[in-house]
Amino acid sequence: MKILFLCVVILSSASLTIANDNPLWTSRYSGITTGIDEVRGMVIDNTGNTYITGRSQGSGLNNNYDIATIKYNQNGDSVWVKRFNGGGMGLPVDEPHDIAVDNLGNVYVAGFSIGQDMTSDFITIKYNSIGDTVWVRRLTGDIGINQIAYSLDVDGIGNVYVTGTGGGNYLTVSYNSNGDFLWSKTYNGIGNDFDAAYKLKIKNGFLYVTGISRSVFGSSISADYLTIKYTLLGDSVWIKRYNGTDNNYDEPEDMFIDNSGNVYITGFSRNTSSAESADYLTIKYSSAGDSLWVRRYNGSVSGLDEAKSIAVDNSGNVYVTGRSVSSNGYDYATIKYSSSGVEEWVQRFNGLTFNSYDEANDLALDRFGNVYVTGTSQGTTMIADFVTIRYSPQGTMQWLNRYNSPANREDAAYFIAVDSLGFVYVSGNSVGSNLVADFLTMKIDKSTNIEPFNSSIPDNLSLNQNYPNPFNPETKIKFQISNSSEVTLTVFDNVGREVAVLLNQFLIAGNYEFNFKAKGLSSGIYFYRLSSENFSETKKMILLK
Structure with a gap:
């Protein structure tokens, strides 16, 4: 497996610094058969554990889907894997949509399960920290009525809150820590048509849900953002509806609540x-439900722009990411707004092939205000990879991590989290050699020593002698490229065997410095080769341990 970690700081349009830190670990889950396994949620705890849930084909009737939930420790080792099969008839499908973990390490999963009547039921599962099933709660509607849970959260005393859709209305349910039913609330919108809550958050003793609500009966092209604030006892505090341009379709994708109770929602609105x-x-709504500002982003060309994720820093700055159509494809488009809604910057990522398909799916912030975006991006062979980017609070790209699966098939990241130490966790789907998707989760160490380098554009291609030389165990390799192109930087031992691929990437013209870490190599003579288009140069270096 070759995993490239590209770490960059853009000092100007022609100056980048690279380091070859790989992810600390990657973990793949291929299920119990050779079927499809797709991630639906990820969460981390305060002790370095990572929790994944998704749907996984089993071995039963019609290759049914089960709910598969995994706990990884801080080293990426699987602590436990739990599968849930609801035992439905006909089309036995069980699928999660969200996962949460409490301060005691209990894990909660919500989604749906096809019941005996072949309609879907709310399903909520609680596991303890060692993976034992504490309780399972199935909420069944009337005959023929589908109920699907999309989001859940847990309060400080272990009460669980789940939201989704039931019978075409918002359905929000609360259980106590023992799984006893506390209350349920429904919301039927003004159109008396389909309503579905997609996100639920708890903050400062209140519960917030948001989703779509059709405003015109029988119209699939007219829907609004619909946001409700409840007390934790289920009493409605306020309800807010946003209807965009010309009564067209508006759908929220994500929600964030800040420490003051302000509510931020992002998604897309059709023109x-x-x-x-x-x-x-x-x-942005105030804690009282007043609309403080509304912002639209129309991208670089008129077309389909969809925000997928939102986060807010401690100063109230708002960050949004998603996919935005360009002249020949889609780009990552990440936006920073001030607390008052002023657009501070927009950063677009157009991938390696320039005019490929690039879609950001999730976003997270660290305690310093750095912005981490992950998603899927087509590589030079037009096969999609995980691509994770870090931007500074000022919008400067600091590094980019691209992961291409061993099978060189489609990879798509959907979830990202950053812990208090700055480690980055990414999860999504990766197609393996059997041509079906697996869960793929990785942990990235972003702590790399980065130094500025000359910002001038070089006249020609050249490879410098590494420094120091001899070295132990790190050395710096500088090189210059005069034209944007595919570049490889490879290390060989003294008999010509390839021992490391440091770089295999499209780079813009500029001056580069690579920090090579040779901790896994023994003492000896090595050669490093730079190749770009019709250029190739090799130099010798000596590792002394």
Whole structure:
């Protein structure tokens, strides 16, 4: 397996510094058969554990899907794997949509399970820290009525809150720590049509849910953002509806609540009745439910722009990411707004092939205000990879991590988290050699020593002698490229065997410095080769341990 970790700081349009730190670990889950396994949620705890849930094909009737939940320790080792099969008839499908963990290490999963009547039921599962099933709660509607849970959260005393759709209405349910039913609330919108809550958050003793609510009966092209604030006893505090341009379709994708109780929601809002024309749509409400500002982002060309994730820093700055159409594809598009809604910067990532398909799916912040974005991006062979980017609070790209699976198949990251030490966790789906998707989770160490380098654009391609030389165990390799191109930097031992691929990437013209760490190599003579288009140069270096 070759995993490239590219760490960059953009000092100007022509100056980048690279380091070859690989992810600390990657873990793949291929299920119990050769079927499809797809991640649906990820969460981390305060002690370095990572929890993943998703749907996984089993060995039963019709290759049914089970709910598969995994706990990894801080080293990426699987602590436990639990599968849930609801035992439904006909089409036995069980699928999660969200996962949470409490301060005691209990794990909660919510989704749906096809019941005996072949309709879907709310399903909520609680596992303890060692993976034992504490309780399972199935909420069944009337005959023929589907109920699907999309999001959940846990309060400080272990009460669980789940939201989704039931019978075409918002359905929000609360259980205590023992799984006893506490209350349920429904919301039927003004259109008396389909309503579904997609996100639920708890903050400062209140519960917030948001989703879509069709505003015109029988119209699939007219829907609004619909946000409700409840007390933890289920009493409604306020309900807010946002109806965008010309009564068209508006759908929220993510929600964030800050420490003051301000509510931030992002998603997309169609400009017309066409599904191919939409903008990012971000709203800030006060704790009292007043609309403080609404911002639309229309991208670089008119077309489909969809925000997927939102986060807010301690100063109230708002960060949104998603996919935005360009002239020949889709780009990552990440935006920073001030607390008052002023657009501070927009950063677009157009991938390696420039005009490929690039889609950001999730975003997280660290305690310093750095912005981490992950998603899927087509590589030079037009096969999609995990791509994770870190931006400074000022919008400067600091590093980019691209992961191409061993099978060189499609990889798509959907979830990202950053812990208090700055370690980055990413999870998504990765197609393996059997041509079906697996869960793929990785932990990235971002702590790399980065130094500025000359910002001038060189006249030609050249490779410098590493320094220091001899070295133990690290050395710096500088090189210059005069034209943007595919670049490889490879290390060989003294008999010509390839021992490391440091770089295999499209780079813009500029001056580069690579920090080579040779901790896994023994003392001896090595050669490093730079190749780019019609250029190739090799130099010798000596490792003395």
